[in-house]
Amino acid sequence: MKKLLEVLNLKTYFFLEEGVGKAVDDVSFFINEGEIFGLVGESGCGKSVTALSIMRLVPSPGKIVGGKIIFEGENLLEKSYEEMRDIRGRKISMIFQEPMVVLNPVYSIGFQIAEAIVVHYPEVSWDEAWERAVYMIEKVGIPNPRRRAEEYPYQMSGGMRQRAMIAMALINNPRLLIADEPTTALDVTVQAQILELMERLKEEYKASILFITHDLSIIAEISHRVGVMYGGKIVEVGDVFSIFDRPLHPYTFGLLNSMPRLDKEEKRLYSIPGSVPSLLSFPQGCRFKDRCDKAFSLCDKEPPLVEVESGHFVQCWLFSK
């Protein structure tokens, strides 16, 4: 399998008045062609900043301070503004969590989708772009596409808007789709529909997906490989079966245990003690040690990422010899 995207030692820091927040600190992972890679973690762990770093859209005062992002063999961090603009929306697309606020309220859905074509292919006439937008709106399962294209975001339901956003993201047939919590704001039934739609379109358009979520059940359902993020680091990465069957890192373990299950009777759902430390006050060494029930003396030093079985990496002293 060929790697489509490889993130190497990515560091994205936020330079705040109170200090430097290491939102993404030395993160490495890769995504194969045609693969769905799930990135999972609690809110504030750096998932979204990782995604925005790949797009090179980290908001100020955030800055990418180190690492490489290799996409189709080229380092995105060395691209000029114009080269990067050309990649955004054409080769790498992104869909966001809140379909309510992500679509521009004063332009019609059709306009916003057609615009995504025209900014990359100026030779395409507006009428043709509009036709393609209508076609795509139909494709993502919105009934009455010709009329819907003329409507404004506020006239649509959340599920419809998310479909419209998927249409917008896929219109230029991108190689990589970054989906940042795409179903979090939706009802569970709509969630299932959107997931199914994404999987189907991924097959049809032969794209890879970086799927970011805090919901392990979604990850289990759709992804091939999984990265678990905590405190700006990827603490465990592997294929979906080894992560779910043989979780190694105490954090992954805790996450899986805090999922409600039908096959085990529990009085009370497990929860990981404590909460994610703030960006500015990560502990020295392993960042999870304060919440970890297996922490010991070595944890004051930063653990290395080790390969425990083929393709299954973990960053924890329990597994380093």
Added chain:
Amino acid sequence: MTAYILRRLLILPVILLGVTFLVFFMMQFLDPVQRLSAYIKSPAELKSLSADDLEKLVDKYGLNKPLLVQYFDWLKRVLRFDLGWSEVAHQPVRDAILSRFPATLELALFAVFPVVWGGIWLGIISAVNRDKPLDQAIRIFAVIGWSLPSFVFGILVLFLLYGVLGLFPPGRLSLWAQNIVSSPDFKLYTGLYVVDGILNGRFDVALDALRHLVGPIITLSYLWWAFILRITRSSMLEVLHKEYIVMARAKGVPEKLVIHRHAKKNALIPVLTVAGMMVLGLLGGVVITETIFDYPGIGRLAATAAQQLDYPLILGITIFYAFLLVLGNLVIDVLYAVVDPRVRLE
């Protein structure tokens, strides 16, 4: 959209009824003789009258009838724009207002673009370059304009442009141009001298009228920029943090379009109200600026009327302002609907 405008037009008479009633109600604070002055058609009617005859006039115009009857009688006169005789202007109030309005309108038309568009433009540049030297410079520049009283800055402009450079004189026309305009050959199509000058083929007159507009326009622009700039800037900064802006960038929209297409249209919605009020302010006449530049518009007329306690004229101008405000608000509401699709269906 048409339905929206129609609905707005249907409310219009109700608002106007309310506004006129308010003016009429305020009139009741005057004594009947003072009120009488708003009814009579010429000063001759009042002169050499004894107290007895005054009673007759009060009777004649029904000023002792029930309030509601008086109101509707008066409303009929207002609708005919029959507002009494102005002692200050030595002509009927209607003629006094109508003869000054073209001057104010001309100034307003030429000032709107630099004032509103200039302020918005500065606001956007400021927001896009937030906290950079350019932003700081623009803001300092604008705050100075905002803090300067208009009579100080106006006189400064007059002094520099006319006194020192001799380029842009006060008034509305030079004497020679005034003579041409007053001559029977010169046809007044619109009352706007720039336009009429061009229509009459007298480009020298049009140019002269334009030269007289420069001073007031510079004064108004500088004084009002800060206001519109600040609203544009903060609105723009807020919009630039919205997720649909990130989305637009993520889709590969060039930065220029992100700002001028995706951000600007949203940011201008709150600016619209302020800009609309400014246009209304310009149309209602700008008292101090008109006075400094000796510009014969409505603003100066209103100031004189107030100084001389010319009740009919004050009332007439009040009603004129009220109508202007109501109509202006209607236009602003329609513009809202044009910019923001969410307004249309409410």
